[in-house]
Amino acid sequence: MKTTTLLLAASLAAPFAQAHINLEQTSATAGAYQKLTFRVGHGCEGSATNSITVVLPEGVTGAKPMPKAGWTIGTVEGKLNAPVMSHGVAITSAVREVSWKGGPLLDTQYDEFNMQVKLPDAAGKYYFKVIQVCDKGRAEWSEAPGAPGAKMKFPAPVLEVLPAAAPVHQH
Numbered sequence: 001m002k003t004t005t006l007l008l009a010a011s012l013a014a015p016f017a018q019a020h021i022n023l024e025q026t027s028a029t030a031g032a033y034q035k036l037t038f039r040v041g042h043g044c045e046g047s048a049t050n051s052i053t054v055v056l057p058e059g060v061t062g063a064k065p066m067p068k069a070g071w072t073i074g075t076v077e078g079k080l081n082a083p084v085m086s087h088g089v090a091i092t093s094a095v096r097e098v099s100w101k102g103g104p105l106l107d108t109q110y111d112e113f114n115m116q117v118k119l120p121d122a123a124g125k126y127y128f129k130v131i132q133v134c135d136k137g138r139a140e141w142s143e144a145p146g147a148p149g150a151k152m153k154f155p156a157p158v159l160e161v162l163p164a165a166a167p168v169h170q171h
């Protein structure tokens with residue numbers, strides 16, 4: 001009896017973790033032009049989603065949202081803390097936020113929101129804060145892992161940027 005309960009608890013926990021707002025891509029290469037797909041698994045405690053805003057982490061530039069039928073795109077440009085080189089030119093400001101407003105996306109439905117970005121040259125974990133606004137209520141997906149095993153209620157979508165392969169030595 002006890003085993004059955006534990007197994008059931010485990011099988012319920014796994015899909016729930018996938019149901020948040022998360023990134024389809026888990027890792028990518030430093031410096032690459034990368035497609036990012038934000039997956040919206042549910043609304044705000046049952047209420048339909050009518051906007052999501054993605055806040056780009058420092059170093060992620062060149063954001064180009066993919067148009068989406070039924071949704072209006074908005075972007076917010078801002079200064080970068082450190083200039084980024086692009087095609088030999090130092091970029092000092094870039095899109096910092098991308099939003100899609102529209103829908104509504106019902107809690108019983110699922111959708112995906114795409115953009116292309118230029119990833120930074122520095123490897124590491126990059127957290128994309130997402131603000132979800134619903135007909136009733138809102139959610140900020142902004143938590144980064146703290147202590148190991150600590151439970152997060154609203155984890156931020158994360159992308160692991162891996163070092164670019166060292167150039168092949170050719171004679």
Ligand SMILES: [Cu+2]
Nearest residue numbers: 016019020021
């Ligand atoms: Cu969730």
